[in-house]
Amino acid sequence: MSPRNSASEDPTPDVYVGLLFVAVGALITGCIFLALELSSYGWQFN
Amino acid sequence: MSYVGKILVIVQVVLSLLFMTFAGGVYAVHQNWKKKFDASQEQLAIVKKNLETLQEEALNANREFETKLADATAQAEKAQADNIGLIAKVADLTQKNALLTTQRATQTGLAEAKGVEARFRQEEAEKQRIENGKLQAKINELAAENRELNDQIFSKDVAYKTLNSAYERGLSQLAYLTEVVTKHGLETDPEVVQRMKSPPPPVEGLVIHLRKNKAGRVQYVEISIGSDDGLVKGNELDVVRTFGSEDRSEWLGRIRVADLGPDWAVAEVILPSKNGIIQEGDNVTTKLGI
Numbered sequence: 001m002s003p004r005n006s007a008s009e010d011p012t013p014d015v016y017v018g019l020l021f022v023a024v025g026a027l028i029t030g031c032i033f034l035a036l037e038l039s040s041y042g043w044q045f046n
Numbered sequence: 047m048s049y050v051g052k053i054l055v056i057v058q059v060v061l062s063l064l065f066m067t068f069a070g071g072v073y074a075v076h077q078n079w080k081k082k083f084d085a086s087q088e089q090l091a092i093v094k095k096n097l098e099t100l101q102e103e104a105l106n107a108n109r110e111f112e113t114k115l116a117d118a119t120a121q122a123e124k125a126q127a128d129n130i131g132l133i134a135k136v137a138d139l140t141q142k143n144a145l146l147t148t149q150r151a152t153q154t155g156l157a158e159a160k161g162v163e164a165r166f167r168q169e170e171a172e173k174q175r176i177e178n179g180k181l182q183a184k185i186n187e188l189a190a191e192n193r194e195l196n197d198q199i200f201s202k203d204v205a206y207k208t209l210n211s212a213y214e215r216g217l218s219q220l221a222y223l224t225e226v227v228t229k230h231g232l233e234t235d236p237e238v239v240q241r242m243k244s245p246p247p248p249v250e251g252l253v254i255h256l257r258k259n260k261a262g263r264v265q266y267v268e269i270s271i272g273s274d275d276g277l278v279k280g281n282e283l284d285v286v287r288t289f290g291s292e293d294r295s296e297w298l299g300r301i302r303v304a305d306l307g308p309d310w311a312v313a314e315v316i317l318p319s320k321n322g323i324i325q326e327g328d329n330v331t332t333k334l335g336i
Binding site for chain 1: 047051052055056058059061062063065066068069070072073076078080
């Protein structure tokens with residue numbers, strides 16, 4: 001995303017920024033589940 | 047933010063939530079195949095171990111079975127041999143059984159006959175028992191009579207002893223008197239004495255020998271008849287001599303028998319005739335009886 005007016009003015013966080021944090025949390029949680037799943041197999045893939 | 051950016055943010059959020067949901071679902075409901083594999087491997091090892099044990103046991107059992115089979119085969123052969131012997135014995139026993147059956151039939155017949163005989167004997171025994179009772183009563187009567195007779199026998203025995211002692215005394219007295227009589231030259235035989243009392247039998251004989259005394263007279267004569275003709279001591283006979291036709295005879299004397307035998311006798315001349323002399327060959331007779 002390119003700045004719209006000037007570089008000194010910070011954009012105001014909106015609901016979409018919050019949704020991005022939610023997406024980050026969901027990705028981290030999914031990664032933890034997958035890591036736990038792999039740990040139960042001893043991190044062996046074949 | 048452009049409209050496309052907003053849509054991408056929403057899509058990213060939705061996809062992230064779906065990713066989290068699927069990862070959580072997989073973690074929550076998945077099955078741990080590795081653990082199952084390990085458990086299966088352990089169970090497989092146990093099963094293999096059990097299989098080896100069972101194979102070893104089966105091998106041992108097979109050996110034992112072969113040994114038992116060999117023993118059983120030997121026993122079967124022995125049993126077969128025994129069976130042949132037993133078959134022969136069975137045949138023999140069957141023959142014996144037939145013989146015994148025949149004997150049993152015979153013995154049964156005999157036993158039935160014996161039973162009939164036993165019944166007859168029992169009936170007879172009952173009759174004999176009744177007769178025995180009667181005989182017992184009679185025995186009692188006879189025993190009482192026997193006691194009375196025993197008493198009588200005792201009395202008679204006492205009397206007999208008394209008489210026997212008297213008889214013994216009589217015998218000794220008789221012996222003494224016989225000795226005295228014999229010493230005096232008298233006859234002791236009662237039969238001879240009885241004959242002496244009775245007249246002599248009518249017999250005739252001959253003078254066969256003479257003996258004379260010192261004076262030359264005939265004293266003893268031996269005659270041809272004796273005790274077989276009925277003479278006894280003391281009998282008196284007449285001596286006669288017949289002439290020719292026997293119509294005329296001469297009396298020569300009288301003699302008395304002093305000793306005699308079965309067919310001879312010696313007599314003493316007790317009354318000689320004055321007209322004649324006794325000679326050998328003269329007749330003697332008891333028929334005159336003078």
